[in-house]
Amino acid sequence: MDEALKTLIENPQLVTTLIAEYKPAVYAIGKEILAIYRDLINNGEWFELMAQHYESLYKALLRHGFTETQAIDIMLREMRSIDSYVKNSVKSN
Secondary structure (H helix, E strand, O other): OHHHHHHHHOOHHHHHHHHHHHHHHHHHHHHHHHHHHHHHHHHHHHHHHHHHHHHHHHHHHHOOOHHHHHHHHHHHHHHHHHHHHHHHHHHHH
16 A cells, blocks of 8 residues: 555656546445445335334333333434444445
8 A cells, every 4th residue: 555655646647647537436326325225225115114113112222111211212322323334334345
């Protein structure tokens, strides 16, 4: 990795060339990812599944002796950890 960075620093024109060469592919991939996300958002089934998941989780927590407040707190922590995981995985890629 250090050698690659050294090469890029020593040859700024190479950076420009690489960007020009790969930018269309990156944009095309990004466009496809956004299309998938758009389909997911517009698909009510996804939200139905998520609602069923959290309803089942909530009921299971209550059955196992958690209070309503504790159950909601656990669910919120799960949502936050998933959100954090997604954000960190995007940053690391």
